[in-house]
Amino acid sequence: MAISFKQRVCETCGGDLVLDQARGCYVCMYCGNTYERSESYDGNLSVRNAALQALNSVASLGGSLDKWDTVEDNLNDCLKIDPSYAGTVVAQLAAAFTRVRVLGRTDPNAAKAELSKVSGAYAKLGKGFDPSTHGDEADFYDAIESADARTLLAGVFTAFHDDARASYLENGIHSSDLHSSEAAMMLITRAFEQKDWDKLDDTLTSPAVIDANAVFARLLTEYPDREGKAQDAELLLGKGVDAQAAREAASAYLRSSDDAPDTKVAVLQRCTAHGVAPTGEAMAKLLGEAGPKSCSTIFEKLPGGVLTDDDVAQLTRALQANEPVDVMGTCLAALAAAGYFVDLRADDALAFMERADLSVADRVSGWKTLCDAGLEPRRRQSVFDDILLKLPAADAAKSAADAPADVAVTADAEAPADVETPKDAAPADAATGANDPAAAKPTLLAAIAATLPDGPSPFTVRTYLGESTIDGTAKPQVLASFLDTLGSAPVIRTAASDYEHTHPDDSDTALAVLRVLAEAGIIDSIGGSMGSAGFQAVGSSVQASPHALDEYLTLTLKPNASEPFNPTTAQGLVVPGLQVSPGNAMSFLFATPDFPGKGDMFAHMLHGTVLDADAPVQVYTQPTGALLIAPLLQCYLLASTDGPDTAQSVIAALQPVTSQLNCDVTFAGTPTRFRKLVRSGQVTVPQSTAAFCEGIGMFQ
Numbered sequence: 045m046a047i048s049f050k051q052r053v054c055e056t057c058g059g060d061l062v063l064d065q066a067r068g069c070y071v072c073m074y075c076g077n078t079y080e081r082s083e084s085y086d087g088n089l090s091v092r093n094a095a096l097q098a099l100n101s102v103a104s105l106g107g108s109l110d111k112w113d114t115v116e117d118n119l120n121d122c123l124k125i126d127p128s129y130a131g132t133v134v135a136q137l138a139a140a141f142t143r144v145r146v147l148g149r150t151d152p153n154a155a156k157a158e159l160s161k162v163s164g165a166y167a168k169l170g171k172g173f174d175p176s177t178h179g180d181e182a183d184f185y186d187a188i189e190s191a192d193a194r195t196l197l198a199g200v201f202t203a204f205h206d207d208a209r210a211s212y213l214e215n216g217i218h219s220s221d222l223h224s225s226e227a228a229m230m231l232i233t234r235a236f237e238q239k240d241w242d243k244l245d246d247t248l249t250s251p252a253v254i255d256a257n258a259v260f261a262r263l264l265t266e267y268p269d270r271e272g273k274a275q276d277a278e279l280l281l282g283k284g285v286d287a288q289a290a291r292e293a294a295s296a297y298l299r300s301s302d303d304a305p306d307t308k309v310a311v312l313q314r315c316t317a318h319g320v321a322p323t324g325e326a327m328a329k330l331l332g333e334a335g336p337k338s339c340s341t342i343f344e345k346l347p348g349g350v351l352t353d354d355d356v357a358q359l360t361r362a363l364q365a366n367e368p369v370d371v372m373g374t375c376l377a378a379l380a381a382a383g384y385f386v387d388l389r390a391d392d393a394l395a396f397m398e399r400a401d402l403s404v405a406d407r408v409s410g411w412k413t414l415c416d417a418g419l420e421p422r423r424r425q426s427v428f429d430d431i432l433l434k435l436p437a438a439d440a441a442k443s444a445a446d447a448p449a450d451v452a453v454t455a456d457a458e459a460p461a462d463v464e465t466p467k468d469a470a471p472a473d474a475a476t477g478a479n480d481p482a483a484a485k486p487t488l489l490a491a492i493a494a495t496l497p498d499g500p501s502p503f504t505v506r507t508y509l510g511e512s513t514i515d516g517t518a519k520p521q522v523l524a525s526f527l528d529t530l531g532s533a534p535v536i537r538t539a540a541s542d543y544e545h546t547h548p549d550d551s552d553t554a555l556a557v558l559r560v561l562a563e564a565g566i567i568d569s570i571g572g573s574m575g576s577a578g579f580q581a582v583g584s585s586v587q588a589s590p591h592a593l594d595e596y597l598t599l600t601l602k603p604n605a606s607e608p609f610n611p612t613t614a615q616g617l618v619v620p621g622l623q624v625s626p627g628n629a630m631s632f633l634f635a636t637p638d639f640p641g642k643g644d645m646f647a648h649m650l651h652g653t654v655l656d657a658d659a660p661v662q663v664y665t666q667p668t669g670a671l672l673i674a675p676l677l678q679c680y681l682l683a684s685t686d687g688p689d690t691a692q693s694v695i696a697a698l699q700p701v702t703s704q705l706n707c708d709v710t711f712a713g714t715p716t717r718f719r720k721l722v723r724s725g726q727v728t729v730p731q732s733t734a735a736f737c738e739g740i741g742m743f744q
Contacts, residue, residue, distance in 0.1 A: 056072070094118065098118035099131075131184035195227035308333070330342070404440075425504075508522075541595040611642070623653070661679050
C-alpha cells in the first residue's frame with residue numbers, strides 16, 4: 045500500500061520539524077514555522093490504527109503472557125493490511141522483545157528461540173533513524189498517545205543501543221500518563237544510565253507502581269548532590285519502600301556519601317517523617333558533620349519503635365561528644381518523647397564534662413541537662429570520682445570561654461582567706477573560673493556534688509585527701525568545693541584526723557588543706573589533727589567538737605596504732621552532743637584498761653551513739669578464750685576486765701537499752717540460753733560483774 049507523508053523539513057530554512065502534540069502540528073526547531081499534520085493513506089488509515097492497537101495490547105501485558113492471544117490477533121491484522129509498514133514492524137519488534145523478556149524469567153530455552161524474531165524485526169527498521177528521512181516511522185511514533193507504549197518502545201531501542209529512536213520516543217512521554225510498572229522502571233533505568241536527573245524527577249511523579257526499594261537505594265547512591273534528591277526520596281518513601289530496606293539504604297548513604305551535610309539532613313528528615321530511621325551509628329556520624337541547627341531538626345519527627353537500644357546509645361554518645369548544650373538537651377528530650385529509654389552512661393557523661401570546646405559554664409549547664417534527662421545517681425557518683433581522682437585541675441580549665449558569675453565557684457567553695465595562693469598561679473577572677481585554672485575543677489565538682497542525693501562518696505574523698513597529689517597546690521580549693529555536701533561522715537573525720545601523719549602533699553599545701561578542714565568543722569583546729577598531742581591541746585585549751593572523741597578513739601584503738609590511748613586526753617574530749625560510732629564505743633568498752641570515770645564516759649557515749657544493744661557482738665571470754673556471740677550487756681557481764689565501780693556504771697547504762705537479760709547466745713559455736721550457759725560452768729563470771737548478777741538473782 046502506498047503511503048505518502050508531508051516532508052519533515054521546513055520549507056523556509058530546511059530545519060528539522062518536531063511534533064507538538066498539544067497543538068497537533070509540527071514546529072520548526074530553528075525558525076518556528078508551524079505545519080499542519082497531513083498524510084495520505086489512499087483513503088484508508090486502518091494499517092496505522094491496527095499497528096497502534098497491536099502496540100497498545102503489548103504494552104498492556106504487564107509482564108505476563110496471559111493475554112498473548114489478543115496481541116497475536118492484533119499483529120495479524122497489521123500483517124494482513126501491510127507487513128512492510130513501519131508501524132507493523134515496530135509492533136512486531138515490541139511483541140517479540142516482550143515475549144523474550146517474559147519467557148526469560150520462566151523458560152530460558154523458549155526465550156532463546158524467540159531471539160531471532162527480535163533481531164529480524166529490528167533489522168527491517170535499520171539503523172540511523174532520522175525523522176526527516178523516516179517520515180512514515182516518525183509519524184507512527186507521533187501517533188502513539190500511550191505513555192506506557194512509548195516507554196516500552198524506548199526500552200526496546202535502548203536494548204539495541206539505538207539512542208536516536210529511544211530519545212525521539214521519550215520526548216513525547218508525559219509522566220502523568222504513565223501507568224505500566226515495567227514501562228516506568230524502563231524509563232527510570234534509562235534516566236540513571238543517561239544521568240538525566242530531570243527525567244528521573246519527572247518519572248517518579250507518575251502514578252505507575254514501581255520497585256521503590258531498588259530505586260530508593262539507587263537514588264541515594266547515584267543521584268548527585270542537588271535539590272531534587274530529598275524530594276525524590278520522599279516520593280519513593282511515599283510509594284511504599286520497605287522500612288528495613290530503607291533503613292539499610294539510608295544508613296549506608298549517611299555513612300559513605302560525599303553529599304553536603306545539609307543534603308543528608310534533608311534526606312534524613314524525609315526518612316524519619318515516614319517512620320524510617322537509619323542506624324544510630326549512621327545518624328551519629330551525621331551529627332558530627334552537620335551544624336547545630338540541622339542536628340535539632342533531625343529529631344523533630346523521630347519515629348518511635350524503630351531504634352534499637354544500641355542505636356539510642358550511639359546517638360546519646362554523639363550528642364554528648366559533639367553538640368552544644370541546648371542542642372543536646374533538645375535532642376535528648378526528643379528521644380524520650382518518641383518513647384525511647386535514654387540510658388545515659390557514666391563514661392559518656394564524663395567525656396562531656398571534660399570537653400575542652402565548651403566553657404566551664406556550659407559544662408555545668410549541660411550536667412544539669414544530663415541529670416534531668418535521667419543520668420542515674422550512681423553514675424553521677426562515678427563521674428565525680430573520675431574527675432576528682434583523675435582529672436588534673438589544669439586540664440579541667442581547658443575551655444573555649446569563661447564561666448559566668450552564676451556558675452563560678454561560690455563563697456562556700458572558695459579557698460579560705462588565709463590559704464596562701466601559689467606564687468606562680470594566675471590571679472583569680474571573682475566572676476569567672478577561667479582566669480584561675482584551679483577554679484574550673486572545683487566548679488565542676490561543686491555542680492556534680494549538688495546532684496548526688498547522698499553527697500560524694502566519703503571513701504573517694506578519703507582517697508583524694510590521703511593519697512592524691514593530682515591537683516598540687518590547687519588541692520585546698522578543690523577540697524573546699526564539695527566539703528559542705530559530705531555531712532558528718534565518720535570516714536571523712538577519720539581521714540582528716542590521719543591526714544597530718546599520712547598526707548602526700550608538701551607542707552604548705554598540707555597546711556592549707558588543714559585550714560580548709562578546720563573551717564568546714566571536720567576537725568576542731570589544726571592542732572587537733574596533729575596526733576595525740578594535738579588532741580590534748582584541743583581538750584585543754586578550746587572546746588572540742590562532738591566528733592573529737594570519736595576521731596581520737598579511731599586514732600588510738602585501731603590495730604597497730606602509733607598513738608597510745610590516754611584516759612586523760614579522752615576525758616578532755618567529752619563534750620555535750622558527743623557523737624561516737626558504735627564500733628568505737630564497743631572498742632572503748634572492751635579494749636581500754638579500766639580507769640576512774642570509764643563507766644561515766646561510756647554512759648556519755650551512749651547518748652550520741654546509734655547503738656542497738658540487742659544486736660549480737662563477739663568477745664572472747666576468760667580464762668578459756670572461747671568465743672561468745674551475744675548482746676552487748678551479756679558480753680560485758682562475761683568478758684569485762686573492769687573493776688566493780690566501772691562495771692556497775694556500765695551495766696547501769698546498758699540495762700535501759702537492753703530488752704531482756706536471759707536471751708539466746710552462742711558459746712564456742714553452740715547455741716544456748718544465757719542463764720543456762722552461766723549455770724553450766726563453761727564460763728566464769730568476772731568478780732566485778734558477779735555481784736550485779738547475784739543482786740538481781742539472775743542465775744537462781
